[in-house]
Amino acid sequence: MLNFILFLYLLERLENNYILAELTMSQILCKKYAIEERKIVPYYQRFSALDFYHTQDLKISEYKNKVYPIQNGIIIQNFPSWKDLTGENWIALNPGLGTLLEWQVSNEGLFRWVDQHKQFMVETIWWNDGNPRQSGVHFCAVGQGYLVIASKEAMKQIKSIGDLEAIQHLTRGIYQMSGPLKTKEISNTLTFT
16 A cells, blocks of 8 residues: 555656655554565665665755765765654765765755756655554554655766666565564665666
8 A cells, every 4th residue: 555655656756757766664553563664775886885875963954065975875874863853864865976966955855956057956855654653553554765866867967977776675574572573675786777
C-alpha cells in the first residue's frame, strides 16, 4: 500500500526529473513490526563511496557553506546528536559537487540547487505518511523518507565528471517479541545512462 502511495506522489512530483538518491523507511505497526528501508546511493566509479557520506550535527543553515570532496560521496547524510525531530537524518547533494558545477543554493525548496540562470538542478524532497514512532495500533502502514531529484540538465553535468552508478539497497526486517531481528537484504548496481 505504501509503495503505491509513494509511486503516485512521485508521478505527480517528478515529471521529467531523475531520482538521484533515496533514503526511505516504511513500517507496518502491529504485533510484529515489519520494517523496510530502501537506499539509492550514487557514486562515481573511480570513487567507491558506497554509502552516503555522514555528517554530524550539520544545521540546514550551515549546509551551503560546507564543502566536502566528491570522493567522500555525491550525497551527504546528516546524523544529529539529538533525535527529537521527525526526519532528522536528511540526505542532500554534497555541496562540494554543487560548488564544483558552479551551481548555487536557492532560498526556495529544501537543499535546492540552481544554475547561473536560476534553473532547477537538484533538490531534496522529504515525504511522510503517518507516524513511524506510533505503536500499539491494530494495523497501520507508515513511512517517511528523502529523495534527491535532479533535472535532465543536472544529470548531464553530474555525469560529465565521470561514470555515474548507484547501489540500490533494500533491507526488510521483522522485530519479534521472542527473538532477534530477522532481516533480508538485497542490493544491485544501477548505471545512470
